[in-house]
Amino acid sequence: MHRTAHSTCTVEAHRDKVGALLAPVAARVESVPLREALGRGLAADVAAPLDLPPFANSQMDGFAIRSADVPDGGAELRVAAPVPAGAEPAALGPGSAAPIMTGAMIPTGADAVVPIELAVPDSFPEPGAAATVRLPAAPVGNFVRDAGSDISAGEPALAAGTFLGPGQLGLLAALGLTEVPVHAVPRVLLVTTGDEVVEPGGPLQPGKIYDANGTLLDSALRQAGLHVTRTGISADDPGALEQLLTAHAAAVDLIITTGGVSKGAYEVVRQALAGHDVEFGAVAMQPGGPQGIGTFGGVPFLGFPGNPVSCLVSFEMFLRPVLADLFGSPAPRTVVRARLAEALSSPEHKHQVRRGTLSPDGTVRLEGGAGSHLVHALARANALVQIPMGTAALAAGDEVEVWML
Amino acid sequence: MHRTAHSTCTVEAHRDKVGALLAPVAARVESVPLREALGRGLAADVAAPLDLPPFANSQMDGFAIRSADVPDGGAELRVAAPVPAGAEPAALGPGSAAPIMTGAMIPTGADAVVPIELAVPDSFPEPGAAATVRLPAAPVGNFVRDAGSDISAGEPALAAGTFLGPGQLGLLAALGLTEVPVHAVPRVLLVTTGDEVVEPGGPLQPGKIYDANGTLLDSALRQAGLHVTRTGISADDPGALEQLLTAHAAAVDLIITTGGVSKGAYEVVRQALAGHDVEFGAVAMQPGGPQGIGTFGGVPFLGFPGNPVSCLVSFEMFLRPVLADLFGSPAPRTVVRARLAEALSSPEHKHQVRRGTLSPDGTVRLEGGAGSHLVHALARANALVQIPMGTAALAAGDEVEVWML
Numbered sequence: 001m002h003r004t005a006h007s008t009c010t011v012e013a014h015r016d017k018v019g020a021l022l023a024p025v026a027a028r029v030e031s032v033p034l035r036e037a038l039g040r041g042l043a044a045d046v047a048a049p050l051d052l053p054p055f056a057n058s059q060m061d062g063f064a065i066r067s068a069d070v071p072d073g074g075a076e077l078r079v080a081a082p083v084p085a086g087a088e089p090a091a092l093g094p095g096s097a098a099p100i101m102t103g104a105m106i107p108t109g110a111d112a113v114v115p116i117e118l119a120v121p122d123s124f125p126e127p128g129a130a131a132t133v134r135l136p137a138a139p140v141g142n143f144v145r146d147a148g149s150d151i152s153a154g155e156p157a158l159a160a161g162t163f164l165g166p167g168q169l170g171l172l173a174a175l176g177l178t179e180v181p182v183h184a185v186p187r188v189l190l191v192t193t194g195d196e197v198v199e200p201g202g203p204l205q206p207g208k209i210y211d212a213n214g215t216l217l218d219s220a221l222r223q224a225g226l227h228v229t230r231t232g233i234s235a236d237d238p239g240a241l242e243q244l245l246t247a248h249a250a251a252v253d254l255i256i257t258t259g260g261v262s263k264g265a266y267e268v269v270r271q272a273l274a275g276h277d278v279e280f281g282a283v284a285m286q287p288g289g290p291q292g293i294g295t296f297g298g299v300p301f302l303g304f305p306g307n308p309v310s311c312l313v314s315f316e317m318f319l320r321p322v323l324a325d326l327f328g329s330p331a332p333r334t335v336v337r338a339r340l341a342e343a344l345s346s347p348e349h350k351h352q353v354r355r356g357t358l359s360p361d362g363t364v365r366l367e368g369g370a371g372s373h374l375v376h377a378l379a380r381a382n383a384l385v386q387i388p389m390g391t392a393a394l395a396a397g398d399e400v401e402v403w404m405l
Numbered sequence: 406m407h408r409t410a411h412s413t414c415t416v417e418a419h420r421d422k423v424g425a426l427l428a429p430v431a432a433r434v435e436s437v438p439l440r441e442a443l444g445r446g447l448a449a450d451v452a453a454p455l456d457l458p459p460f461a462n463s464q465m466d467g468f469a470i471r472s473a474d475v476p477d478g479g480a481e482l483r484v485a486a487p488v489p490a491g492a493e494p495a496a497l498g499p500g501s502a503a504p505i506m507t508g509a510m511i512p513t514g515a516d517a518v519v520p521i522e523l524a525v526p527d528s529f530p531e532p533g534a535a536a537t538v539r540l541p542a543a544p545v546g547n548f549v550r551d552a553g554s555d556i557s558a559g560e561p562a563l564a565a566g567t568f569l570g571p572g573q574l575g576l577l578a579a580l581g582l583t584e585v586p587v588h589a590v591p592r593v594l595l596v597t598t599g600d601e602v603v604e605p606g607g608p609l610q611p612g613k614i615y616d617a618n619g620t621l622l623d624s625a626l627r628q629a630g631l632h633v634t635r636t637g638i639s640a641d642d643p644g645a646l647e648q649l650l651t652a653h654a655a656a657v658d659l660i661i662t663t664g665g666v667s668k669g670a671y672e673v674v675r676q677a678l679a680g681h682d683v684e685f686g687a688v689a690m691q692p693g694g695p696q697g698i699g700t701f702g703g704v705p706f707l708g709f710p711g712n713p714v715s716c717l718v719s720f721e722m723f724l725r726p727v728l729a730d731l732f733g734s735p736a737p738r739t740v741v742r743a744r745l746a747e748a749l750s751s752p753e754h755k756h757q758v759r760r761g762t763l764s765p766d767g768t769v770r771l772e773g774g775a776g777s778h779l780v781h782a783l784a785r786a787n788a789l790v791q792i793p794m795g796t797a798a799l800a801a802g803d804e805v806e807v808w809m810l
Contacts, residue, residue: 034605038624052781054614059776061668084641084671086601088611101671103601103711103778105612116668150773151781158784165810166628170621170713171784174614178606196491196508200439201583206493207510209459209579216575219443223571236489263466263521266489266506306508308575334787334809335765336741360740368555371464373508376457376556379563379576382739404739404809405570 010389011317011351014283017293019322021300025253026326028184034169039225040182041328042162048155048175051148056106058083059143063097063119063133064110067140079131082124083107097133099124106144113143161328183327187227189252190217191244193259193268194306195236212308212375213258220315221256224323224330236260238271245272249297256319259306262290269303278303284389286350287372288313307372313353316384316403334404339397340385341365348392355381356402364402381405415794416722416756419688422698424727426705430658431731433589439574444630445587446733447567453560453580456553461511463488464548468502468524468538469515472545484536487529488512502538504529511549518548566733588732592632594657595622596649598664598673599711600641617713617780618663625720626661629728629735641665643676650677654702661724664711667695674708683708689794691755692777693718712777718758721789721808739809744802745790746770753797760786761807769807786810 009017029043058064064083069075082099083089089107092098097114098107106113114135116122125131151157157175162168164180172180192214200210211233221228229252234241245255260269261280269292270280278294278301288310292303304314316333324332341363346352355378356364364385368377386401387394394400414422434448463469469488474480487504488494496513497503503512511518519540521527530536556562562580567573569585577585597619605615616638626633634657639646650660665674666685674697675685683699683706693715697708709719721738729737746768751757760783761769769790773782791806792799799805 034620035623038627048781050609053778054609055611059778084601085599086612086641102667103599103614145776145778150776150779157781166621166624166717167780167783167786167810169624170617170717171780173605173620174617174713174780176605176609176615194490194508196489200578200581204455204459204581206460207491209508210581212575212579215439215578216571218440219571219574222443236491262507308579312571312575334739334741334763336739337765337767358739360742362742371550371555373458373464373550374555375572375576375579376453376562378572381572405572 008282008284011283011285014291014293015318015321018302018318019325021293021295022254022322022326025186025300026183029181030184031179031181033179034172034177037164037169037180037182039329040164040185042158042160042164042168043181043183045156045160046158046172046177046180048151048153048157049177050153050175052150052174053145053147055147057103057145058100058106058113059102059145060113060115061102062100062113062115062143063135064092064100064107065097065112065114065135065138066092066094066109067112067138067142069095070135070137072137074134074136076132076134079125079133082127097135111140111144112138114138115143163328163331165331183329185225185227186253186327187229187251188221189245189248189255190214190221190228190230191234191241191255191257193234193236193241193257197233197259199233213306213311216308217256217258217304217311217315220312224320234268236266236268238268241268241272245296249299252299255296255299255301256304257292258304258311261292261303261305273301273303276301284350285313285317286347286352286370288317288353289350305372308375309355309372309378312378313384317353336402336404337399338362338364338402339399340394341396343393343395344387345393346387346391348390351389352387354385354387356383356385357381358383358402358404364400413687413689416688416690419696419698420723420726423707423723424730426698426700427659427727427731430591430705431588434586435589436584436586438584439577439582442569442574442585442587444734445569445590447563447565447569447573448586448588450561450565451563451577451582451585453556453558453562454582455558455580457555457579458550458552460552462508462550463505463511463518464507464550465518465520466507467505467518467520467548468540469497469505469511470502470517470519470540470543471497471499471514472517472543472547474500475540475542477542479539479541481537481539484530484538487532502540516545516549517543519543520548568729568733568736570736588734590630590632591658591728591732592634592656593626594650594653594660595619595626595633595635596639596646596660596662598639598641598646598662602638602664604638618711618716621713622661622663622709622716622720625717629725639673641671641673643673646673646677650701654704657704660701660704660706661709662697663709663716666697666708666710678706678708681706689755690718690722691752691757691775693722693758694755710777713780714760714777714783717783718789722758741807741809742804743767743769743807745799745805746801748798748800749792750798751792751796753795756794757792759790759792761788761790762786763788763807763809769805
């Protein structure tokens with residue numbers, strides 16, 4: 001049996017390594033219809049091809065007027081033909097007021113809108129009937145949305161790397177675009193390992209546990225927008241694991257394994273990758289300290305530890321921020337400051353990540369202890385509580401950084 | 406032309422109406438494999454069918470011992486056969502120490518683990534070689550994860566209504582489950598209306614705008630886990646719109662239209678639904694005040710206003726919270742308190758919803774003005790800033806409630 005020396009690095013340094021490893025994958029770009037772009041990252045800057053709004057339009061239902069036609073005391077104006085939304089209205093002659101609907105184009109000559117509520121009478125006349133309306137004065141631009149007041153043609157609309165959610169895709173549609181350049185979806189091979197691990201659904205023999213890591217990471221990766229291939233569970237046979245990875249490597253952009261990266265006597269991932277350009281070390285983090293990183297046959301490789309909480313923390317601390325940064329997808333986690341509802345202790349020379357529940361009142365309580373096997377506690381949490389290196393203890397009421405899950 | 410009287414209700418009252426309207430839809434339940442349950446809501450309580458961990462196991466690589474065998478000064482013990490993870494070990498005899506890997510079952514008779522780092526020598530002997538090891542004392546339970554210490558068989562694991570993300574699905578897998586009861590995915594018919602609205606991609610005639618609402622709401626609804634059917638844009642022809650809705654109503658659980666619900670002269674949705682059980686009124690909210698709600702041929706109906714920001718605010722303020730509450734999916738928005746980076750004014754008799762960007766330092770700045778057409782400003786925002794009724798002005802530094810998008 002063997003134990004090898006471990007290098008130790010900080011959370012930030014390891015995240016940088018993951019970023020450098022995956023940067024080349026971000027170069028693959030494709031153009032897709034807006035509908036398929038939901039949840040993906042914009043791969044190039046997009047400039048506005050037209051003004052928004054495309055033309056000056058009314059912010060209210062009311063009357064379009066020439067501001068100069070109405071003195072301070074108000075005036076009686078002739079009612080012109082109404083302007084529904086979507087129509088190109090005739091020019092507005094002097095001394096008249098055109099009924100206009102919200103969003104409809106301001107007629108040439110008009111420069112202000114008086115809301116219908118301020119008109120006497122305060123309802124629109126039947127179209128075609130000769131009528132007048134008494135209106136109060138309104139300054140130039142009153143309830144007028146100018147062309148280009150949201151964005152002007154040629155201006156930057158969205159920057160490369162933007163996460164494309166409903167608001168961003170809505171903007172692209174408003175700009176008349178139907179396709180958008182996005183980063184191609186990274187393809188991940190996910191292999192859980194361990195002689196003790198069996199698929200859920202079958203019988204559980206003594207000493208065995210059901211595989212939580214596969215479902216947990218598959219879910220996290222898919223939620224982050226990645227394409228995941230799973231191989232099932234690999235037993236503690238280094239040769240077989242190496243063969244398995246060789247068989248799949250060419251078809252994926254990233255290989256992730258779980259387990260077998262620690263300092264024990266039976267570390268299948270370390271053994272299987274001994275001949276490859278993979279470094280096994282310890283990140284100064286609890287949980288999730290043991291980490292493998294490198295390439296397997298030229299394909300980026302990450303070896304996560306074997307406990308479920310360690311897997312999720314590895315994903316959230318290293319992979320997800322890198323994906324958000326390189327691909328613009330998933331969206332970065334919301335980071336907030338919160339007050340601890342209870343005291344905690346932390347290993348001073350490590351960055352500790354605890355599971356917690358943030359309340360709307362700005363306090364966060366811990367879910368379960370520090371143990372990386374506590375998957376029920378994890379399932380209750382809505383946040384990761386970050387306790388940086390150099391902190392050995394915090395009191396109730398102390399402020400901490402919290403990442404919302 | 407006509408204008409009808411509007412009833413006015415609060416944001417909370419309208420949300421309650423939406424909840425009552427959709428409650429019957431939540432009754433449809435199905436059982437799906439864990440992989441298909443990602444992002445959906447659990448439809449029934451799940452109790453743990455087994456203990457987690459299923460058996461007492463080691464938290465460290467080290468030696469399993471009988472605590473009573475080692476006095477305070479330490480002891481030299483005979484090295485027994487090693488216990489790899491996944492194996493059912495032989496009972497541990499008195500005076501001996503079994504090499505044990507993290508996650509491996511504690512042998513019968515053993516009651517504590519001493520980490521390998523504290524052993525002399527601090528490495529495992531070759532299996533089969535007769536060897537002894539000097540170990541310090543360790544209390545009963547030292548580095549032992551007891552069976553059931555995360556959750557015990559029979560205890561509640563997840564409650565009905567839980568959003569199923571990676572942690573929750575990981576727990577269900579750890580419990581050996583392969584299927585889970587979830588709420589059936591609600592099917593939505595989405596119809597954007599307006600003579601002024603055209604599909605992105607074609608030419609833009611004067612007075613026309615590209616349809617942003619369709620893409621924006623389709624994205625928001627799909628992101629929230631709903632199945633969306635789109636009909637394209639309906640022109641301002643009430644009879645045609647009524648026919649369109651009639652053709653699709655039987656196949657969906659909810660109809661959403663955009664536009665045509667206000668007090669103007671050409672309000673196609675109000676006119677098309679005049680003979681149906683739909684109420685058109687004003688919610689005391691800016692933007693998104695005009696709202697339609699009711700049923701069309703027995704199918705729940707929501708009429709959102711016609712501006713893109715109003716559509717998104719309507720979805721976020723009314724539909725999304727109700728879906729989270731009734732179906733457990735999507736997950737509720739994260740709500741935080743933040744300090745305004747700038748002053749703002751708000752209509753005192755309405756609940757105002759502004760778009761903003763929350764910074765990690767806990768301040769939120771506004772994106773664009775209050776105008777509901779500002780879709781570029783919306784695309785820059787990561788949060789909705791809530792200014793409740795009764796507030797006319799806030800100063801920079803004032804605290805506000807913020808919903809993270």
